[in-house]
Amino acid sequence: MRLRTLLAVAAAKAALTACHLSGRPGSSLPGRAALKIDPHIIAPLAADIRRGIIVTCGTNGKTTTNNLLCSMLEAQGYRVVSNRLGANMLEGVAAAFATSAKRPLGYLFAKGPLGYLVDAKRPLGYLDADFACLEIDEASAARVLQDLRPDYMILTGLFRDQLDRYGEIDLTMKALEKAILEAPEMTLIINGDDPLTAYLAKNSAHRVVSFGVSERVANEVDEIREARFCENCGAPLRYDFYHFSQLGVYRCPSCGFCRPEIDYDASGVRLSPQLSFDVKEPGTAPVKISAPMTGFYNVYNILAVFSVLRQMNLPTDKFNEVLRSFRPQFGRGEVFHVGANGGQRVLLNLAKNPAGFGQNISAMLQDRSPKDLIIVINDNAQDGRDVSWLWDVDFDRLADETIRSITVSGLRAPDMQLRLKYVEIESDRAPDVESAIDRLLAAGCENLYVLVNYTALYEAHRYLEGMQK
Ligand SMILES: [Zn+2]
Missing domain, CATH: 3.40.1190.10 (Mur-like, catalytic domain)
Incomplete structure (x- = not known):
């Protein structure tokens, strides 16, 4: 069992290094690698x-x-050990533990050979x-x-x-x-x-x-x-x-x-x-x-x-x-300052279900300054293929004098546009979130809200982060 845990920790760390080298976030692949070797790696750690x-x-x-x-x-x-990036399935939790565990060799050096042997209770895969x-x-x-x-x-x-x-x-x-x-x-x-x-x-x-x-x-x-x-x-x-x-x-x-x-x-x-x-x-x-x-x-x-x-x-x-x-993680009300002297403010928020959307609209309408809005709806597996929930959101509230324009994008942009049309709200369509953001910022928008569902979040986040730099 202990050897298994050790090997699983080593596998997770190797997978994490591979993820970093290839520029991926490495939030669940290390967990998958660890679980293959030790399906119950979480317990001892x-x-x-x-x-x-x-x-x-x-x-x-x-x-x-x-x-x-x-x-x-x-x-x-x-x-604190945590899965801050939000990888919250079994693999993500296993990754959080396994990649935080001390390297067995590092532990050996820290404790010395004698200490390493004496601390027989947890000689391997130790978590501090x-x-x-x-x-x-x-x-x-x-x-x-x-x-x-x-x-x-x-x-x-x-x-x-x-x-x-x-x-x-x-x-x-x-x-x-x-x-x-x-x-x-x-x-x-x-x-x-x-x-x-x-x-x-x-x-x-x-x-x-x-x-x-x-x-x-x-x-x-x-x-x-x-x-x-x-x-x-x-x-x-x-x-x-x-x-x-x-x-x-x-x-x-x-x-x-x-x-x-x-x-x-x-x-x-x-x-x-x-x-x-x-x-x-x-x-x-x-x-x-x-x-x-x-x-x-x-x-x-x-x-x-x-x-x-x-x-x-x-x-x-x-x-x-x-x-x-506190800086909200990854598109949970994250604010970006872009453009000349950072004078253009963009707020990115995840809105993946009716309750989340409703709350995002409420929060946005509490800001009484003029704004433009981008809504991106995808229907990839992680988003849920069924977007009928769009009909449960009170989009008529977007007919507000502070909202200057609405641009929709994403794989289900036509559905979103139809939904808005149903409450007599006009919207523009953009092929992707990048061009939607570019178009509005080029037009001088100083206050932009971007509401996206799950799989659109990473793309929007990466793009805005790049612009901010
Ligand atoms: Zn009752």
């Missing part, structure tokens, strides 16, 4: 984690939540880290959790996702239910405003901690709701109000299922010009939070991170400082 393992699941907000948590822990001086923070795809979660025993699982919320990869949200729920059963010791940290995650938590025997927003936040519009019916008995849920999608303050009039008591409650929420709110925790004074981000969903991402830090009794004194310098 995870056992080396000194202080805690936190996994993040949920259809939206995983990457931001996980990366923010990593940044918070690193700011306290901890060593305080925490592991991993985002995990719902469909892979049960398999990953067979080998990984997290202390905490954050559930950010469940929204209808790439339809033909998961089927319906019910399948995602079942997958998570199975994963949760794999790790009976972990604490669930859930978005209490989401009846779907609340139902998952209520139905488990786990310890549950919840975060949420108990007050009505102004300027939010009703969008699609995934769970209008009680998961427990099927009766329609009653809402005092919605935040967005199915999130809000709800209860079932028939069986009594209701929003849980909220442990970390945000109040005084302001969404613009940047996010600010207070978090109340029972028995302590409210903590003021402010972050240079927009979008209601980021309130939840921040609350999730705050909750888990508090649960682990870790200090939160650097919380706002870390938020101020």
